[in-house]
Amino acid sequence: MNMAQNSTFLFYGFLAAWVLMLFYVISLARRGARLKKELEDVKQLVNSSQKDRQKEIPSRVR
């Protein structure tokens, strides 16, 4: 087993560790972005349905 092969595999080892870490961080980031968007959408949904409700009430009081 020569020095070159040894060092090459060392590089692969470090690469593997960091790539795995990177994969996870990227998937976390993507999930975070998706959740943020969903939260915005749902908040809008709640606001609009509450506004609809408020528009209904005056007509019933009349």
Add this chain to the structure above:
Amino acid sequence: MAAKDLAIEVRTKESINAAGAFSIAILVIFSFAFDPLSDSMHEFAGGLLWVAFAFAGALVFNRGFARELPNECLDALLSSPLSASSLILGKALANFVMLIAVELISLFVFGIFYNINWAKHTLELAATLALATWGIAVLGSVFGAMTVNLRLRELMLPVIIYPLLIPLLISAIEFTTILLGVDPIAPSDWLWLKLLLLYDVVFTAVSILLADTILVN
């Protein structure tokens, strides 16, 4: 609880037939993978048997709680005065009996196909079968209960159970191989039987403790 399940089983024989046929099929298929009449068969014997039993077991548990789903029998059972742990242990007992039946049939067939004499250490073999099968039955019963209402139930159960069963299967395989082999049992070999016992005790205890958590309605 166990009596009810066993009564159904004796009448319909659905699980035992399927599991038994499956187990024998595995034994046949493996006969093509290895030379069944060679001397080295002794080394693989334990592993082969327990692989067949573990997979046949999956067939048995899948039916276990799934059987209660139609007509909301499960809800009825849960609202009965039976405690959750007796429900799970009852199912485990029924599964245990069914699995033992499958194993005995398979053992008999195995002895014929592979020319292995399994009657050398009958008492120890019986003990191994009993202990290991109880472990499989308890875990199968607990996780059968856990996954009964999930989509992809048939996929989830093996994915969850098999890694958990690894130490049990290791011990069973090791000891069975020793029992079916030509050498006498060394004193250090009893370790495996003790490990099986430990596994059973620990997991039965944990199952009883967590039964209410898993089966609450």
Add this chain to the structure above:
Amino acid sequence: MREKLAYGLSIAAAAMFTYTLYRIFLMLPDELMQGAIYRIMFFHIPAGIIGMIGFFVSMTMSIWYLSSKDLNFDSLAASVVEVSVLFASINIVTGSIWARIIWGVWWTWDYRLTSQLVCVLIFFGYLALRRAIDEPTQRARLSAALNIFGCVDVVIVWKSIEWFRNNHPGPVLSIRTGGGQIDPRMDHTVYLNLIPLLLTGIALVLIRTRQEATAREIDSLRRLAHAAA
């Protein structure tokens, strides 16, 4: 507030990594018998330790959830399991690469690698179970139960596979042998590298837990929207 903590931890981790990487590559000599490849140990060992500890921490969180019914503990448990699976996988992959050079094969079924693999499999099952249940309370309850089973099994797995196979280098870290087996600089570097890895792990857990809380918020808002409609 939690986000700031996560960022702070990440920056601290990055800073420490620069120091430890300098130590690993420039300060320490090549090992006599192994050559350069031994340097991977500085990631392999701490990752394994963090993974293992993480599984037990998550079991504690699960037990806490079961007694308090506070879903935050369930989120914590799930996040810790995810990050622990990550670190355990790093342990397995780096171990395999090291094994290729030292023992000539990619995988040797030696007891520590195999046990770690089984643990990863068990907790993959946990993560799969969580994905299969939509209702939050049921998901929390059942995955907590599985977590406890899993961790109890982890202990038995390690012992049984150890008795089954024994190939791995024996304990050399001073924490197990009382010192004197390896160059103390290498010994210290292993522990030193544990810190930035641990900080990174904690930062990841914090971020993930925050995401779980957001998911729950979305869920309840959605229910509110449907009720209002």
